[in-house]
Amino acid sequence: QVHVTEAGGGSVRAGRFMVLGCEVSGSRLQTNSIAWFRQAPGKERELVVRVRNSGEVEYGGGGVRGRFAVSRDASDSKNVLNLEMSRLRPEDTARYSCNAEGVTFGDWDRPSPFNSWGQGTQVTVFT
Numbered sequence: 001q002v003h004v005t006e007a008g009g010g011s012v013r014a015g016r017f018m019v020l021g022c023e024v025s026g027s028r029l030q031t032n033s034i035a036w037f038r039q040a041p042g043k044e045r046e047l048v049v050r051v052r053n054s055g056e057v058e059y060g061g062g063g064v065r066g067r068f069a070v071s072r073d074a075s076d077s078k079n080v081l082n083l084e085m086s087r088l089r090p091e092d093t094a095r096y097s098c099n100a101e102g103v104t105f106g107d108w109d110r111p112s113p114f115n116s117w118g119q120g121t122q123v124t125v126f127t
Helices: none
Strands: 002-007 010-013 018-026 029-039 046-052 057-059 068-073 080-085 094-105 111-117 121-126
Touching: 002 094, 002 111, 018 029, 018 094, 018 121, 029 080, 046 068, 046 080
Parallel strands: 010 121
Antiparallel strands: 002 018, 018 080, 029 046, 029 094, 046 057, 068 080, 094 111, 094 121
16 A cells, blocks of 8 residues: 655745645555645646656746755665745745655565555645
């Protein structure tokens, strides 16, 4: 079973900094990518950033490039992706959700794909 757990969020003044954390855990799994998505009221969910095992980092739209960065901790059996958000703007207000994709290995190491989501966390940027 795969667990995706987010940490962080809340309200912050425009121009400030905030970090969201996402931890992917479970037994006998291989995580191929971890991504942050966000959805603002009345808008579709959009990709913020995706990090693949290859190291490739893909940023979505929404003006986050240059303001948002990621750091990944895969040490000591951890699998954590931190989203570091700088110079936050009111338009960054949204519910942020973490997504992980990969495979789990069952009996006889049989691989099964997974695509799992965290519960989401609200980020509100005020002026």
